[in-house]
Amino acid sequence: MYIIMAEFTHFNAQGESHMVDVTVKHITQRQAVARGQIFMEKETLEKIYDSQIAKGNVLEVARLAGIMAAKQTQHLIPLCHPLLISSVEIHFTREQQSIMIEAAVRVSGQTGVEMEAMTAVSVTALTIYDMCKAIDRSMVIANICLMKKEGGKSGLFERKDDSCLPK
């Protein structure tokens, strides 16, 4: 809980949107890890994992979409700074009724890569939805959140709640 809430950094004193000035910030190594899940029918989940080898690899298509989207973050999120991201990894974990997506993004830059990691997870999930929607329109993308953030002036952030579920 906050006693005195900070102002929104993306607005100036007049309440006008701007791209925050990071001109004088140091270039440091930064990393962010984000997560999300896509829930689906058990049959859909089985089909994704069973089809990987002979019938088409849904997850590999989604992974590439996520990596490419990370590079588009500055053009999707209006007030994001451009950054030269230097690494993107996307991993999938099969769960009971969902696929857990985790994206880790790194950079040597003047500002962090939280949005790049969050965007990578989101577009990966959207692509899984697209690939499977003809057989399961009821899939739900959920629990997208930042797990960890390192580097830069604001230092380390680590989400304690490992499950990422909304409270």
Next chain:
Amino acid sequence: MYIIMAEFTHFNAQGESHMVDVTVKHITQRQAVARGQIFMEKETLEKIYDSQIAKGNVLEVARLAGIMAAKQTQHLIPLCHPLLISSVEIHFTREQQSIMIEAAVRVSGQTGVEMEAMTAVSVTALTIYDMCKAIDRSMVIANICLMKKEGGKSGLFERKDDSCLPK
């Protein structure tokens, strides 16, 4: 439940990805409605709604990002068809601990706009996250799903579960 699961439409018989052929499909009016929520601290929620007039309108920035992202869907989702979307509306509902985002997209085209609506919701939510992350890094984007889809050969889809929560 499906007795015989359909194949993934985005792979051909050899399991290779392709853009599904819609060349001979008729141009019809189509609509899709998607939803999602972003959960946050109550103080963050209050701040977003209290600041709208004098201190910066988070939701209007997010709405524009969502509309512009709908137009980028074909470049974000690898196997999506290009479409000339003819309408995008994004609405917000203030809830207890979250903001509900609803996007409605329309088109006169050869294929549907589910992905455009889902993408609009996702990028709207990501932008809210970006605008507020300096004061609340623990926000969670959740329950993104298709609510409704009309037009085209596959006809009407309506999600019965109004809450969009993963089962």
Next chain:
Amino acid sequence: MYIIMAEFTHFNAQGESHMVDVTVKHITQRQAVARGQIFMEKETLEKIYDSQIAKGNVLEVARLAGIMAAKQTQHLIPLCHPLLISSVEIHFTREQQSIMIEAAVRVSGQTGVEMEAMTAVSVTALTIYDMCKAIDRSMVIANICLMKKEGGKSGLFERKDDSCLPK
């Protein structure tokens, strides 16, 4: 002068931005012509025209930039509809202290191409500025306006003031 001013079409009744619904509008042939000028030192102007053949064609680079920008209009102007523009022509006229740029854009579509023509003129002018800025930083881009618009429900618009100067 307007007795009763129309509402802004890009906002709904609640003052929220949206992409205007053109789903049911007919596909008709539409055209728009826009103009603008870039003012510069006489020496710069001479240099542009003298160098065309042997030392580099500033105007041809600018023309291509303008044509390509017309195709990006939907991604630059937030609430613009995507359109399949079917023709772009950009012409230059040498004047006393300026170059007059005129762009004509055509489409068979559900909405007009004013913004595509205005964007083409603007980016053409910006590119001339970029090409010449090392020798003349004081150039001024001016008098960008819509000259003519044909087709669609709102019918013909023709600017009477041929010079395009602000009143």
Next chain:
Amino acid sequence: MYIIMAEFTHFNAQGESHMVDVTVKHITQRQAVARGQIFMEKETLEKIYDSQIAKGNVLEVARLAGIMAAKQTQHLIPLCHPLLISSVEIHFTREQQSIMIEAAVRVSGQTGVEMEAMTAVSVTALTIYDMCKAIDRSMVIANICLMKKEGGKSGLFERKDDSCLPK
């Protein structure tokens, strides 16, 4: 006036276009400020300022478009270098018959941000035009020019003529 005019930097000795080599230039802090105006009917001007709170904020939409366009400059202006812009601010001043737009862009980079500032002003103006064109098609975008440029080898440039009017 120039006794011996410099060559166009964007063409090589053979008159062929190229992206100027800045590989060995130092990374320094650079800033550019550009300006422009959009002239309109007084009623349109009043409507923009009166509608801001309840009926839709034209200027905030335009501001975001300008900021996002600054990030697209390298893809709009053919021979521009890519840059990691680190700050964008866009301000509006209400005048008698126009809105004055001023954009300030900063970077730590190998080359300057004049084009980013000029592009931000242009796309901001185009978006105001788009938002208002249904009620006033005769608006004129004018007097776009560079006001100031700091940093880098060529040093400080400051426009003396504050009004930015073409001579």
Next chain:
Amino acid sequence: MYIIMAEFTHFNAQGESHMVDVTVKHITQRQAVARGQIFMEKETLEKIYDSQIAKGNVLEVARLAGIMAAKQTQHLIPLCHPLLISSVEIHFTREQQSIMIEAAVRVSGQTGVEMEAMTAVSVTALTIYDMCKAIDRSMVIANICLMKKEGGKSGLFERKDDSCLPK
């Protein structure tokens, strides 16, 4: 051989580039098939095919890049018309010392998709190069050509020389 050569369609009578006017052309179903090869060391070729299942599928990454590039054609090739491509298929054939890439693109539109097919082949080949360059920098992309083109006023084109080798 041509007795009287036609003019370049992408320039007008004054030798200025333009986007050819197709406003009044009929919407018809059109298809284009293009081909190309990427030559490499036998060990590289073996590695690509042996690694597909367990160690990473080079060809599937390249295929997706090709499909996505087809959708970017209008922004890569300056005077290309935007089109709503309705199908893209990319196939690979393993040859002695190369991989043959074939792309088929379809559209219902006012102009053809040759450039989309040629672009898909090119970017597919470039991506194979990128994926393998750390182990074989000497790969050569060759023999990219149009094999077939159907639909539209100019009718059927079929390349007789099946091998696509330069004469």
Next chain:
Amino acid sequence: MYIIMAEFTHFNAQGESHMVDVTVKHITQRQAVARGQIFMEKETLEKIYDSQIAKGNVLEVARLAGIMAAKQTQHLIPLCHPLLISSVEIHFTREQQSIMIEAAVRVSGQTGVEMEAMTAVSVTALTIYDMCKAIDRSMVIANICLMKKEGGKSGLFERKDDSCLPK
């Protein structure tokens, strides 16, 4: 020939695609030179060179397309890193039945610019094809390869076979 082939760098140990981590690599000056040819009818070749001055400059349009494409490389090649390229030069050499295209790209960055140079050559060739296809559909793009690469940990690469022909 390789006794022990290296693994594909774009896949991790599990065979999953990723963007290789270059976060800790030093920023050094790097350069890459790529080449390619476009073969055509002699009449087409003559027409391109004869028309340059009065009837339209095919090669200048293609050159600009190549330069602009170099800046898009990161969005075309899925696993490429974003880079701030600092120089692009594209040269043409008239040959018997072809035009030789050479692109040189430079950067101060954490990774090399081979793909930027290869992409520049490819899109330059595709644009020549597009500009001339109405008079010669049988053109063939061939022999695209890396000629030279300097800078960075892997050091100098120089292609011995000057002709770039596939073996």
